[in-house]
Amino acid sequence: MTSREAMLSAVRAARGDGDVPEIERAYARTGSHPPGSPEAVALLVDRLFDYRARVTSVQRADGIVGAVTDALGEASRVLVPVGLPEGWVTDGVVDDGFAPGDLDGMDAVVTACAVACATTGTIVLDASLDQGRRAITLVPDHHVCVVRANQVVDSVPEMMARLDPTRPLTFISGPSATSDIELQRVEGVHGPRRLHVVVVVEG
Amino acid sequence: MTPVDLGMPMVAPRGVGHLRGEQSFPDAARTALGNEQLRRNLGHATSAIRAKRLRVVAEVDDWEQLRRAGETIKAATMARLDEHLARLEQAVTARGGVVHWARDADEANRIVTALVRATGCDEVVKVKSMTTQEIGLNEALADAGIAAYETDLAELIVQLDNDQPSHILVPAIHRNRREIRDIFAEHMPGVPADLTDDPHALAEAARLHLRAKFLSARVAVSGANFAIADTGTLLVVESEGNGRMCLTLPETLITVMGIEKVVPSWRDLEVFLQLLPRSSTGERMNPYTSAWTGVTPGDGPQEFHLVLLDNGRTATLADEAGRSALHCIRCSACLNVCPVYERVGGHAYGSVYPGPIGAVLSPQLTGVEDNASLPYASSLCGACFDACPVRIDIPAMLVHLRARHVEEREKEHRLPSAEQVAMAAAAWTMADGRRFARAGRGARLARFARGRRLPPPLSGWTASRDLPDPPQHTFRDWWRDRDDQP
Numbered sequence: 287m288t289s290r291e292a293m294l295s296a297v298r299a300a301r302g303d304g305d306v307p308e309i310e311r312a313y314a315r316t317g318s319h320p321p322g323s324p325e326a327v328a329l330l331v332d333r334l335f336d337y338r339a340r341v342t343s344v345q346r347a348d349g350i351v352g353a354v355t356d357a358l359g360e361a362s363r364v365l366v367p368v369g370l371p372e373g374w375v376t377d378g379v380v381d382d383g384f385a386p387g388d389l390d391g392m393d394a395v396v397t398a399c400a401v402a403c404a405t406t407g408t409i410v411l412d413a414s415l416d417q418g419r420r421a422i423t424l425v426p427d428h429h430v431c432v433v434r435a436n437q438v439v440d441s442v443p444e445m446m447a448r449l450d451p452t453r454p455l456t457f458i459s460g461p462s463a464t465s466d467i468e469l470q471r472v473e474g475v476h477g478p479r480r481l482h483v484v485v486v487v488e489g
Numbered sequence: 490m491t492p493v494d495l496g497m498p499m500v501a502p503r504g505v506g507h508l509r510g511e512q513s514f515p516d517a518a519r520t521a522l523g524n525e526q527l528r529r530n531l532g533h534a535t536s537a538i539r540a541k542r543l544r545v546v547a548e549v550d551d552w553e554q555l556r557r558a559g560e561t562i563k564a565a566t567m568a569r570l571d572e573h574l575a576r577l578e579q580a581v582t583a584r585g586g587v588v589h590w591a592r593d594a595d596e597a598n599r600i601v602t603a604l605v606r607a608t609g610c611d612e613v614v615k616v617k618s619m620t621t622q623e624i625g626l627n628e629a630l631a632d633a634g635i636a637a638y639e640t641d642l643a644e645l646i647v648q649l650d651n652d653q654p655s656h657i658l659v660p661a662i663h664r665n666r667r668e669i670r671d672i673f674a675e676h677m678p679g680v681p682a683d684l685t686d687d688p689h690a691l692a693e694a695a696r697l698h699l700r701a702k703f704l705s706a707r708v709a710v711s712g713a714n715f716a717i718a719d720t721g722t723l724l725v726v727e728s729e730g731n732g733r734m735c736l737t738l739p740e741t742l743i744t745v746m747g748i749e750k751v752v753p754s755w756r757d758l759e760v761f762l763q764l765l766p767r768s769s770t771g772e773r774m775n776p777y778t779s780a781w782t783g784v785t786p787g788d789g790p791q792e793f794h795l796v797l798l799d800n801g802r803t804a805t806l807a808d809e810a811g812r813s814a815l816h817c818i819r820c821s822a823c824l825n826v827c828p829v830y831e832r833v834g835g836h837a838y839g840s841v842y843p844g845p846i847g848a849v850l851s852p853q854l855t856g857v858e859d860n861a862s863l864p865y866a867s868s869l870c871g872a873c874f875d876a877c878p879v880r881i882d883i884p885a886m887l888v889h890l891r892a893r894h895v896e897e898r899e900k901e902h903r904l905p906s907a908e909q910v911a912m913a914a915a916a917w918t919m920a921d922g923r924r925f926a927r928a929g930r931g932a933r934l935a936r937f938a939r940g941r942r943l944p945p946p947l948s949g950w951t952a953s954r955d956l957p958d959p960p961q962h963t964f965r966d967w968w969r970d971r972d973d974q975p
Contacts, residue, residue: 290590293799296498297571297748300807306568309561313554313760333773383787386704386738406766406774419788420737420779424730425704443759451722451755452584454785457762457778462730465770466643466659467666467688469534469541475642475692476699477730477777 317405317440326404326438327487333407337460338473339481346488350374350432354396357430357482361393365422369415370396374432381422389425395478396430397423400455402438403445407460409433409483410445412453420454429478431458434489499593500856501801506594506625507653508801508855510839514862517837518829530665531834535825541771542822542876548773549763558760559879563816566752567806573718573751574797580721584783586793593800598629600796601710601743605635608741608792610708616725616732617641618712619819620745620798622654622841623854626710637710638702640731642695649676655835655843658769658821663834666691699731709735709790713746714818715761716795719754722782723795726765728775736779742790747798749806749815761818764878768820801854810889814850816879823873823883829866838863845873849886857894864890929963 287295319326327343334341342353354374358364366378375396384392398416402409409431411417423429439445449455462477473479501508510517521527546552566573578588591597605613613630615621615637627637627648639648643661647654650672654660661669670686677698684694711732715724723744725732736742752758766775784793806812824830824844835843840851840860848867852860864887873883895909918924943951962970 288590289592289596293590293592293748293797293803294571294575296799296803297574297806300498300803301568301570302809304568304809307561307564309565310554310557313551313558313763337776390700390704403774408774413785413788420733421789424733424737442763446755446759446762449755451717451720451780452782454782454788455778455780456733457774457780459772459774459776461776462728463776464642464692464729466641466646466661466729467669467691468530469537469659469662470688472688472692474689475696475729475731476640476703476734 313443314441315443317444319404319440321439321444322436324435324487326440327435327485329404329440330402330407330433330438331485333404334460334483337407337463337481339407339460339483341483341485343485343487345486347434347486350484350486351376353484354430354432357484358394358396358428361428363391363393365389365392365395365426367397367416367418367422369418370398371416381418384422386421386425389421392426394428394430395422395426396432398432398434399437401445401448402433403442404438404440406442408445409458410449411456411458412449413455414453420456423456423458424477427478428480428482429458430482430484432484432486434486436489498803498807499799499801500804500859501623501854502593502595503855503859505598505629506623506800507841508623508851509859510837512839514837514839514866517839518833518866521833521837526665527663527834528832530663531831533665534659534662535831538771538825542768542825545767545771545773549767555760555763556878556880559764559818560813560816560881562752562757562760563879564813567749567812567815570748570751570806573753574748576718577716577721577751578797580717580719581783581793581795582721584721586721586783586795589794589796591796591798591800594624594798597624597745597796597798597800598626601626601745602629602633602635604741604743604794605630605708606633608708610635612636612638612706613708613710613743614638614640614702614706614735614739615644616709616711616727616735617644617660618710618745619657619841620712620747621710624745624798624800626745638699640699640703640735641727642692642729642731645695645699646672649673653836654841656821656824657819657842657844657846658824663836699734703731703734703738706735706739708741708743709739711735711742711744713744713750714765715758716746716751717753717755717758718751720782722755722780724758724778724780726762726775726778728770728777730777733777733779736781737789739790741792741794743794743796745796745798747800748802765818765820768822768876768878801856804856805850805853808853808893811849811853811886811893813881814846814853814886816881817846817850818879820878822876822878826872826876828868828870828872838866845883845887846881849881849883849890852890852894857890858897861894864888864894926963926965929965 400412646661656662666686830844848863
């Protein structure tokens, strides 16, 4: 008997043939603010500040390039995924499958996102062409992420419903942090130490 | 040799891993209670995290409904666990991953060692993982000449100091900033001479220390918080970004996961991703969660192995009154609210799973006889149940395991303990009204022969407690006197 067969038959015997209990899903499936509403966007901004992320709000898509340029500051080598919308970054280096060591030489990375959850201040990347593979938003120390209002939902169930689990997903809630020393939160360990979110209010 | 009842599920084997302590809980606790620094560090840290947890849990209007959902999802999963595991295997395999089955710690260690050897590497980077601590993977790899580098800040502190973790979430909770600074100064190569004990400076030192390791690592070992049977998706929930580094940059990823971590569908995560961060770090959401499904061409490790571990879990599942210990999502809320944990710390429990959940999980994984003192490491105050995000009734399970311990001793025809004798005597006394009345009067007489300590074999009880004064009147006396009133 293989270990697989042994384990499966032991589990079958141990769990018995009792009824499967019914799952109680009495919790809220939607939040109090509709997706993309000004209230949901305002809540997201508030929660991001709480994590000590930097936030710039712009009214329309034509404000993105100015906000991104300001957010990048002195950064000279700026990495962008292959599918970043035209005109967001003036002088970006397109990801060419760089090795980790090369990614470490980049000052910053600019991406879009898949969805954002206001209640928890979470941004999710799903490796679409405007976000790129996971490594590019991990190794550079500064991540500038553009979130459009129509990507903002209020609650966790709404966020999960918009995601395809078979894509590589990264849920980001503020900059890298640790609470390992006396349970005091310290921002900035291995992931990007600076997270700057550009929110497009009428996106 | 102990006779083995064929057909009974195997418990976690002896001689490997970290589920059994060298001392019983009372002995280890006595030592820990003498360490004032430890008690100060623990009191400071657990009171801080309790306040944070209460604040963010109060924000969620449907918290109780979420707890019910978490409880019932886990119970429903356990009721058909074999089917969910088979579906998980199928989905992971379909997406380019390889699934391995390990009945116990030794088998899991052999599988991982062989997988690392096959890559030709002699070092691995590790994401914090309770399961690999449980099976003693680092020691097994070291025996095979493979160096394992812990990358979580607290695990790094513990590893550099050649120490053991003392908390599920914050393994170095027993250390304060001053002690951590000294550990880094002594054991971390290239650490600046003027390193201070500012947590920011300590985090920065860890970042620099591990940066080159991450960028050159070819093999990573991780645990998993959840696995989705429908899709084959694995999740790791973390804070620092060391998890993302390990899950993204190396060529080969090996994930070791207890079989109880599977949940049926993606939708179930909408419950657990609300319950877990608020219960564990007291945050609305942890900084990073990574989800991956098999292998994605051009993104992340191109070789993925999933090792499914039993190591006593099936034995736990077989006990209907104990199986919900497998529902645990490792948030550590029960540790932080436990008056016993707060005073003695995690090491006294002798297992990688300390605190209330450890007191019910460790004895079931190893067999009660090997962790017989743990079910008694509790005042049964119930705080752990109130804090548990998936409503595990730890107090009831502790009582159940105490009974199992007594039954197993009886089966082995051992001499009954003082407590068993006392309980049997109490049962006899209380079964008859006249006997009980006499006993009450007897206790009152004992006021005259008063001492603060009981004689052996009951002296164990009063070694750490004052003996209460028996009342001047028993309830029965009072009732009778009251009836005598006109």
